[in-house]
Amino acid sequence: MDRDTTDIQSGGPDAGAKQPPGPADRGVRRDVNYYWCGQTASAFGSVFTTIALPVVAVVHLNASAGAIGLISAAATAPILLLGFPAGALADRLAHPRRTLVLLDLVCAAAVGAVALGLAAGTVSLLWLGLLCAVMGATSTFSMSVYFLHLRQLVGPDGIGSARARLQAGQYGAALVGRLLAGPAIAVLGAAAALSVDVASYLLSAVALLAMRSPDLVPRGPAPSMLTSLRGALAGLRLFTGDGFHRALAVFIVVPAAALAGVTALTGPFLLRVIHLPTAAYGSLFALSGLMGLSGSAVAGRVLAPGRNPRRVLLGAFTAAMACSLLLPLADGPLPLAACCAALGIGLPIFFGSIANVAVSSVLVADMSEETLGRAMAALQVCVATAGLVGALGSGVLGDWLGVRGALWAMGLIALGGVALSLPAALRAARKAPAVPAPEPAAV
Incomplete structure (x- = not known):
């Protein structure tokens, strides 16, 4: 970028000519493509769990309105409890991509456990509440780390266009997922629907691991956790x-x-x-x-x-x-x-x-x-x-x-x-x- 600006300003023979992308630029685009694939797959799979859980609670477990409220609250409570600490912790992370991989694996394990419980007929409302709590907690941390990793990947100047592309993929995937989730649950069952979400989290983790750009955010002396809070x-x-x-x-x-x-x-x-x-x-x-x-x-x-x-x-x-x-x-x-x-x-x-x-x-x-x-x-x-x-x-x-x-x-x-x-x-x-x-x- 600096070389292009110098050529244009000096009025050289290549002034104004678009320079071919270098290896570093191609690497960033490749990693953004991996990130897009992972985030889009995750958004698609998450819709299946979002649609399946109310069906399981209402149709299969005959949950009352009060029980449904408690399950929904279980997904929200972690944000209240962990919102400030998650933000303070994100400012201390030196390897945000590794954290995102870990969060994907935790989500895959939690959803997979409930899917196995559904297949075995042992799931209860407590299982659903615990799943929502785990998903709410991991979502709280991932929201804090998401933009940190995106900034690390594309730099501050590229966040706008990269974020727009990622969001468009998530919207589109969620729309397709909503159209398919209901028929899939009706035909294959809720356990199969949750298995789709498990696969989507694993695909997201694989996409993150396939990236080759450095996963290191330089950190200076950090304030104490109490000061950050x-x-x-x-x-x-x-x-x-x-x-x-x-x-x-x-x-x-x-x-x-x-x-x-x-x-x-x-x-x-x-x-x-x-x-x-x-x-x-x-x-x-x-x-x-x-x-x-x-x-x-x-x-x-x-x-x-x-x-x-x-x-x-x-x-x-x-x-x-x-x-x-x-x-x-x-x-x-x-x-x-x-x-x-x-x-x-x-x-x-x-x-x-x-x-x-x-x-x-x-x-x-x-x-x-x-x-x-x-x-x-x-x-x-x-x-x-x-x-x-x-x-x-x-x-x-x-x-x-x-x-x-x-x-x-x-x-x-x-x-x-x-x-x-x-x-x-x-x-x-x-x-x-x-x-x-x-x-x-x-x-």
Whole structure:
């Protein structure tokens, strides 16, 4: 790169000519291709487990709404417990790729154990809860290591394009997986579906091991774990010093709690209340994948330069909560109920994907570079806390009001909380953000 720039600036005979890629460039592209294959395979396989677990819990183990809530909470609790420590630990890792391989192998072993238990007929709800806890814990660490490894692989300038390519592959694989998971479970059984996920984790590990670029991040003297955790916890204060940031916390936490509760009850609602066939269960979620892709594309337009991302964020979150009420409305003949349920699942994801992009725009604009990392860590823990409360609350409401009644209650409470906060949030959104001043460097 430096040589190309020198040639162009000096006006030599090859000025402006595109240099052929060197061995190092080809090696990076090859390793990115391996990473894409591994991540895409993992996303494809994970859908089979995501679809299979509710079917096993509801159809085979006759789980109550409260039990479903506990299983969902088991997947969220590790993020709350390990979010800050995982971020601090990631900053200390010298070999992130080895860590990702280890996490893939742990996931493969956990899913494989449950698959064998299903085949032997010994699986219980406790097994499913433990699997969700293990998957939640490994996901917490992998989220922290993912960008560290990607930066190591392509450098800071290549993260944008590499991340876009990886995300597109994951979206596409998840969409195909949703279409195939239901029929696969109906024909081959849940154990076979989980085996697909086991194979996907092993493929991801093999892809990581096939990379040839160095797996070493130079590390200087690292702060103590206690110092790192204190710095992360300080990020919570960044959401209390500004009127809009306080409102933003409501608009993030309330929908997160509602989404976790609705997600926990969606399986029982579709399979027990509207009696959706197991073979069609996964395909109903295919629309959500398309809605997520569409929402991401629309977000790029509505958040064009000159637009106020704060107002877009508030409107998108409010619309997502309103559309979530379509799910408990699903009733009547199965085709009509399935269409209504698909919209109740897909439209909140459409508006939620717009809101997620807007949140990033708002935080990047409102936070200084020195405080952004702590703010994101604090946000992750707050969302996990809300998700834990939502999952547990939905289970209690499901046992008390029934699944449809609990969905109505979760949706109306969330929409009411967002609507009550909306006027003050819109007034605060008109004010220019006050970016925190960088903290003085430690001497």
